[in-house]
Amino acid sequence: MRAVVLTAFGGPEVLSxxxxxxxxxxxxxxxxxxxxxxxxxxxxxxxEGRYPPPGNRPAYxxxxxxxxxxxxxxxxxxSLFAPGDRVMALLSxxxxxxxxVATERMVMPxxxxxxxxxxxxxPEAYLTAFDALYEQGSAYPSAGVLIHAxxxxxxxxxxxxxxxxxxxxxxxVGSDEKVxxxxxxxxxxxxxxxxxxxxxxxxxxxxxxxxxxxxDFVGQQYFEDNLRCLSPDGTMVLIGTLSGxxxxxxxxxxxxxxxxxxxxxxxxxxxxxxxxxxxxxLREAWPLFQSQAIHPVVDRVYRLDKIQEAHRYMASNHNIGxxxxxxxxxxx
Ligand SMILES: NC(=O)c1ccc[n+]([C@@H]2O[C@H](COP(=O)([O-])OP(=O)(O)OC[C@H]3O[C@@H](n4cnc5c(N)ncnc54)[C@H](OP(=O)(O)O)[C@@H]3O)[C@@H](O)[C@H]2O)c1
Numbered sequence: 001m002r003a004v005v006l007t008a009f010g011g012p013e014v015l016s017x018x019x020x021x022x023x024x025x026x027x028x029x030x031x032x033x034x035x036x037x038x039x040x041x042x043x044x045x046x047x048e049g050r051y052p053p054p055g056n057r058p059a060y061x062x063x064x065x066x067x068x069x070x071x072x073x074x075x076x077x078x079s080l081f082a083p084g085d086r087v088m089a090l091l092s093x094x095x096x097x098x099x100x101v102a103t104e105r106m107v108m109p110x111x112x113x114x115x116x117x118x119x120x121x122x123p124e125a126y127l128t129a130f131d132a133l134y135e136q137g138s139a140y141p142s143a144g145v146l147i148h149a150x151x152x153x154x155x156x157x158x159x160x161x162x163x164x165x166x167x168x169x170x171x172x173v174g175s176d177e178k179v180x181x182x183x184x185x186x187x188x189x190x191x192x193x194x195x196x197x198x199x200x201x202x203x204x205x206x207x208x209x210x211x212x213x214x215x216d217f218v219g220q221q222y223f224e225d226n227l228r229c230l231s232p233d234g235t236m237v238l239i240g241t242l243s244g245x246x247x248x249x250x251x252x253x254x255x256x257x258x259x260x261x262x263x264x265x266x267x268x269x270x271x272x273x274x275x276x277x278x279x280x281x282l283r284e285a286w287p288l289f290q291s292q293a294i295h296p297v298v299d300r301v302y303r304l305d306k307i308q309e310a311h312r313y314m315a316s317n318h319n320i321g322x323x324x325x326x327x328x329x330x331x332x
Contacts, residue, residue: 030107144231159187214234
């Protein structure tokens with residue numbers, strides 16, 4: 001099969017397509033003929049050699065944390081899926097390939113009306129957002145939530161999930177075009193951080209009460225400002241460190257307001273915890289796709305042989321939502 005294999009680390013030019021052996025499903029795994037995969041910011045770090053896959057180094061290091069496609073073969077103990085099923089799956093890697101194996105309990109059916117190329121944009125972004133809001137952030141209906149990088153893959157998912165959960169959403173983005181797009185997704189208040197201070201806007205918008213939850217991807221540059229946006233007993237969920245990972249903060253803020261700082265990483269989490277998350281997501285969030293109350297936001301679709309261009313586009317920070325990579329050329 002064809003796959004993008006990392007044989008060296010560096011810029012997008014290290015991404016090359018090679019022939020590699022077809023993976024064989026274990027007893028509790030399904031093999032998926034991949035229709036599409038989607039990019040995640042972590043793929044750029046992995047390409048640079050700064051985000052190795054968890055566990056033992058695979059024989060072929062293939063990036064790719066999520067796919068959609070059709071079940072092609074099943075292990076002997078698989079009971080939830082059968083060959084021919086349209087599925088999407090959360091992976092720890094190996095997704096930029098024509099075939100991939102996945103633990104059956106991390107595989108989800110594709111909602112009835114959804115195209116496979118849209119389904120590929122769901123697992124990593126939506127599971128991360130769902131987990132950050134509910135499991136890590138303990139968000140609840142009516143809570144005020146500040147979501148940074150609102151136009152990112154994870155941000156567009158988090159805004160929609162939070163609105164479905166009846167939360168008040170304030171979000172930050174870096175351009176006027178992004179302001180328009182995240183408003184259309186339901187954000188109640190949008191800050192272009194290049195023009196205004198998000199701390200002042202949050203204070204004004206919440207009448208100086210602050211928000212209960214902050215979902216942060218920026219890290220270093222926003223750390224203390226995020227704490228200033230939280231109400232007493234609030235939680236900041238640290239999901240990414242786009243601006244750097246070192247911060248100096250006033251610990252007095254944490255103490256006096258009884259704040260919680262919760263870090264999260266989905267990929268390296270033990271398998272059984274990821275399975276529990278996927279199963280909760282299937283019960284609570286998946287029906288919202290089926291009823292079309294929420295949708296994956298797909299910015300562009302590239303063919304696999306344009307993978308270098310796709311990585312450059314993500315690095316430019318221009319994408320609104322997800323960048324999908326089309327692997328097969330016939331719709332299923
Ligand atoms: N912890 C986990 O398990 C987990 C899982 C998935 C993703 N993530 C993290 O979630 C974040 C989003 O991932 P994604 O794949 O959705 O990303 P994405 O679609 O590439 O979007 C990232 C956006 O963040 C904004 N940004 C970049 N650098 C920034 C900076 N220094 N300051 C402020 N904003 C900045 C840019 O939008 P603007 O133009 O609006 O600035 C950029 O388009 C990444 O940090 C990723 O590593 C973490």
